[in-house]
Amino acid sequence: MKSSELLQAISEHRLYLDGKPGGRILNLKGAALAGSDLSKQRLQFSRLGSIDLSHAILTRSSFDNADLFGANLAGANLSFASLVGADLRGANLRKANLEGADFERADLGPGQGVVFVSGERRVRETPTDLTGANLKSAKLKGVKANSADFSYANLMGANLAGAQLNGANLSGTDLTRADFTGASLRAALLNNARVDEACFDGADLRRAELRNVDLAKASSQGVVLHEADAALDDEAFKLRLSQHVDWIVSNGARGRRLDMSGASLAGFNLAKVDLSGAKLTDCDLTGADLRGAKLCLAQLDKARLRGCQLAGADLSGASLARADLAGAKLSGATLGPMAIRGADGRPSGRDWPADLRGASLVQADLVGADLRNARLEGTDFSAADLTTADLRGSDYVNAILNGAKLTGANYDT
Numbered sequence: 001m002k003s004s005e006l007l008q009a010i011s012e013h014r015l016y017l018d019g020k021p022g023g024r025i026l027n028l029k030g031a032a033l034a035g036s037d038l039s040k041q042r043l044q045f046s047r048l049g050s051i052d053l054s055h056a057i058l059t060r061s062s063f064d065n066a067d068l069f070g071a072n073l074a075g076a077n078l079s080f081a082s083l084v085g086a087d088l089r090g091a092n093l094r095k096a097n098l099e100g101a102d103f104e105r106a107d108l109g110p111g112q113g114v115v116f117v118s119g120e121r122r123v124r125e126t127p128t129d130l131t132g133a134n135l136k137s138a139k140l141k142g143v144k145a146n147s148a149d150f151s152y153a154n155l156m157g158a159n160l161a162g163a164q165l166n167g168a169n170l171s172g173t174d175l176t177r178a179d180f181t182g183a184s185l186r187a188a189l190l191n192n193a194r195v196d197e198a199c200f201d202g203a204d205l206r207r208a209e210l211r212n213v214d215l216a217k218a219s220s221q222g223v224v225l226h227e228a229d230a231a232l233d234d235e236a237f238k239l240r241l242s243q244h245v246d247w248i249v250s251n252g253a254r255g256r257r258l259d260m261s262g263a264s265l266a267g268f269n270l271a272k273v274d275l276s277g278a279k280l281t282d283c284d285l286t287g288a289d290l291r292g293a294k295l296c297l298a299q300l301d302k303a304r305l306r307g308c309q310l311a312g313a314d315l316s317g318a319s320l321a322r323a324d325l326a327g328a329k330l331s332g333a334t335l336g337p338m339a340i341r342g343a344d345g346r347p348s349g350r351d352w353p354a355d356l357r358g359a360s361l362v363q364a365d366l367v368g369a370d371l372r373n374a375r376l377e378g379t380d381f382s383a384a385d386l387t388t389a390d391l392r393g394s395d396y397v398n399a400i401l402n403g404a405k406l407t408g409a410n411y412d413t
């Protein structure tokens with residue numbers, strides 16, 4: 001777009017905002033405007049989905065209620081800009097300068113993008129990326145930022161009162177004097193965050209990770225803290241697990257198969273629990289601890305396992321089609337075939353492969369994992385660590401391996 005055309009479109013947008021003749025709402029969806037200077041502009045209600053404004057100068061501009069879905073704002077200067085009620089789902093704000101910016105009631109939740117794998121339409125979630133961003137004194141009151149990545153960002157003095165930050169990544173962030181009063185941080189990651197003089201009064205921190213975090217340096221009156229064994233302390237859930245184990249041992253004659261499809265088990269401690277054959281379709285297991293768990297033949301299609309601890313887990317023959325395992329820890333996990341036995345308990349000579357078609361394993365740790373004969377069509381292994389993993393016999397047609405580490409991996413050529 002030429003500079004003159006852009007200025008004309010912005011001028012018509014101003015007329016639109018003022019209700020004057022000749023006005024037209026600004027529509028720059030998908031436009032390439034990296035490095036542009038759009039400071040001090042009135043861009044409320046504009047349509048800017050998927051726009052490229054990386055490294056643009058947008059200081060003190062107003063984007064109130066604007067559509068910035070999937071926008072690229074990496075490295076942009078949005079200091080003291082207004083983004084009240086803006087749609088920023090799935091946006092890239094990595095290393096952006098957002099000092100003093102107003103995000104009140106904005107939506108920074110995950111965006112959904114459509115991709116086509118082998119001609120099949122698939123939907124994938126993309127968390128909003130604020131890695132390394134400067135959010136000093138930013139106004140984020142009541143913001144929706146579930147699953148957003150704030151790792152290593154500067155949130156000094158930021159107001160996040162009442163914010164929704166469930167499953168968000170705040171690892172390594174500077175939260176000095178930040179206000180999280182009444183915020184929901186369930187299953188959030190706050191490892192190594194600095195919390196000096198921060199306020200967590202009335203915040204929900206259940207199942208949050210707080211390694212190397214000293215809450216004594218912050219105000220935490222009425223805070224609801226993570227309980228290490230919340231899942232197993234819940235009597236109703238404990239009963240369900242007991243019935244499921246009975247179902248496994250009796251080969252279905254007694255007990256009841258566990259069905260938590262669509263339920264939330266985010267952050268639950270399920271280490272070494274036998275969940276073989278469980279129905280966990282579309283279940284939210286974000287940040288859950290499943291180290292050494294048995295999930296043989298479990299149904300985990302479209303399950304959310306982002307950041308999940310699965311080291312040494314047995315997922316033989318499990319169905320994980322379109323599951324989100326981004327950043328999951330799967331070192332030494334078994335994702336190979338499950339030997340099928342007949343009604344008499346004898347081997348049938350047939351195997352049931354693990355199904356990871358269309359799953360996201362972006363930045364996952366799969367060091368030494370067993371993926372033999374797994375169905376990996378369209379699986380996204382971008383930046384995953386597959387060092388010494390065993391991929392022999394796997395069908396990885398159209399699998400995405402951009403930036404993946406394959407040192408010492410065993411796979412068919």
